[in-house]
Amino acid sequence: MDIYGSEKAELEALERAVVDATADPMPLTFSLLKHITEDFSKKNLIGEGGFASVYLGTLPNGSRVAVKKLSQHHTIDEKGFHHEVDITIKVAHKNIVRLIGYCSHTHEERVLYNGQYIWAEVRQRLICLEYFPNGTLDGYITYKFHEGLDWNHRYQILKGICEALSHLHDELHIIHRDIKPGNILLDDDFVPKLYDFGLSMLSNEDEENLYSGDGVGTFGYLAPEAFNGHFSFKSDIYSLGVMISELLIGGRSYQDVEKVLEDLRERLVKDEAFPLLEENFQQVRTCLEIGNNCIELDVDKRPTAFEIIQLLDKMEYTNYSVSSGHAPPLWQSGDVKLDYSDMDTIEQEPEPESTSDFPTNDQELADLNTNGETSTEEHDKPDLLSGLPTSEDLAKLKFLEKITDGFSLENLVGDDGMFGDFRKAFVYKGTISGRTMIAVKRLIGVGTKATKFEREAKNLMSLDHKNIVKLLGYCHDESREHKLVQFKGTPPQDRGKEPEQLLCYEYMHNGSLHEYLAGKGYQEPDWPMRYELIKGTCEGLHYLHEGLGDCRIVHLNLTPSNVLLDKNYVPHITGFDISRLIGQNRTNSVLFELKGQIRYLPRDFLNPMGTDTDLAPVDIYSLGLMILEIATRQEIDEQETFIKSVRDNWREEAQIASLYTSLEPDKLCQVKLCIDIGLDCVKSKPENRPTAGAIIHRLDKGSRPEPVPDSIPLVHTNLTHADDCTQGKQKRTGLGKLFGRK
Known part of the structure; x- marks a missing residue:
């Protein structure tokens, strides 16, 4: 490595800082970080995410560091970079990754823009951290207990994470907001080190709950209240609870503890790995109980990190082994005949079972x-x-x-x-x-x-x-x-x-409904086309839910991208094959690993503890959001904000008329009907959402309005349902604000 002068001195200082745990974080030059990472070469890339890439940096004395390089943007968020550096400096602890140095570098480059070369300011923001060769915890979570980490390692990792959280919560009043296995590094002795404080929040001592306005974090580990932007120390505890399940049994399970223990025992016997946990039965049970308490819906029922540590300490000094006689017969070894079929998770999916049609309370549906x-x-x-x-x-x-x-x-x-x-x-x-x-x-x-x-x-x-x-x-x-x-x-x-x-x-020659609504077709759809798109999608879902007798199909991922358009722009639902092939139960658990778009899933499905066996209302919620998108010509950004905007701005026919200026009164009434249906579909309680059949009935009735006598003028109303468009008192309101597309 050919470095001279000031860079050599800087390099020597960096080498000293790596081995001195008490050294303060130091400013580093961009040129030095380029040298030690070999110009950020691909062979040194050890991690990558949406906001940063992490490279291995090697020093002349053989020491190694991790160099986190934030994604390069001309308008990079300086506050975010400063925040992460400041927080990481503050959180020094044996179970938290140590910040060694940081770099804020800006230079100008000549770049091609719109066919011409211009001078642009390029900003490089980097963080230098301890390097741990064992990587992140998610690389060690496995379904096989004879592979990867043994029980003692898993237990010590759990305790170390709790100690890091207790330090953050009780001493520094910091909410991490992104607790997950990918943010837990393991040193040579598998001691866990929490890192990545880019999303963390600082709270006051007397401020238990914070509102950020956004549901940032990693889906699957995010607490239910966090989807609405509400965070607290207990939000981190929820994420910890999800991790406990993964760490102990190799995957996520939201069954009761006894059922999980029974499944785990059977699996261990099948894998001839039962002795690995036989002597630690009570520790496994206690940790699983802790995990279940962490994912309680009631925030107040979740334990604190300090309370968890106390339970773990108490358990360490108690002998609960099989030989002591404390272990119940459930944990005794024996021959177990198992048929795991094609499932590779704790939650076994039964063979296809009969499911009755989703019931309706509307007698008129009998004549549908x-x-x-x-x-x-x-x-x-x-x-x-x-x-x-x-x-x-x-x-x-x-x-x-x-x-x-x-x-x-x-x-x-x-x-x-x-x-x-x-x-x-x-x-x-x-x-x-x-x-x-x-x-x-x-x-x-x-x-x-x-x-x-x-x-x-x-x-x-x-x-x-x-x-x-x-x-x-x-x-x-x-x-x-x-x-x-x-x-x-x-x-x-x-x-x-x-x-x-x-x-x-x-x-399907005309792509997806999402692309069509986004303007990627030949022309933007007018209202008659939008109405046909709504009705066709509803009819397709009605067929899946109610047209197949006992073999109903629940989609579980209904979005505009999973509605395709044929040559005549007739909508066709697709994408439900995955839930059929891997099973409804497993689809439910797998979706908690989703890192991408979640905007069409209701909270009752996102929250595993609140998911009922009948998941048809999940599809209805997704359908409702799609109907509202199509009818209001808007696109969802954040669920709650979108729904509130529709309620506030598109419930009056005068407001709808400002969006569809050339529509006849009966068609405006049709738009209002669809908006009302969409809002009914996105009700918070699943049991209050209509069935697909009930929706079709309302659409059919709304598309054939009763004739209005010439002597009775058509009056706009603000009724909740638009079936009777000619009744009610006329109400004039100001125009609702327009947002999104034209």
């Missing part, structure tokens, strides 16, 4: 005529298999490779990103005889057993409705040991040993 909506004999729908390959061809992997050009990046038209960084499906365009005919969905990491995959695929193929994307065929191939998958802007990824599982659908 759905002929032509759920019938498999839709004469106005073209024969989807006309001119397409046979199902036998679609079952051949070589044929699907051929029509997608080897699953090339050029033929990639979409992906299912509902699981954050770990995508579950990639969709490719399949071209046959020079014409685009089908969409091939290639499942990644789903790992459904062949028998279940074939059973569910056949069930999905039997679905036949004008507002559901038609499944034409499927392929299960075990001839390969691995497969490479490439996504836009990333190198190919080796997904390991697993069978190829693919689903072939009819091709």
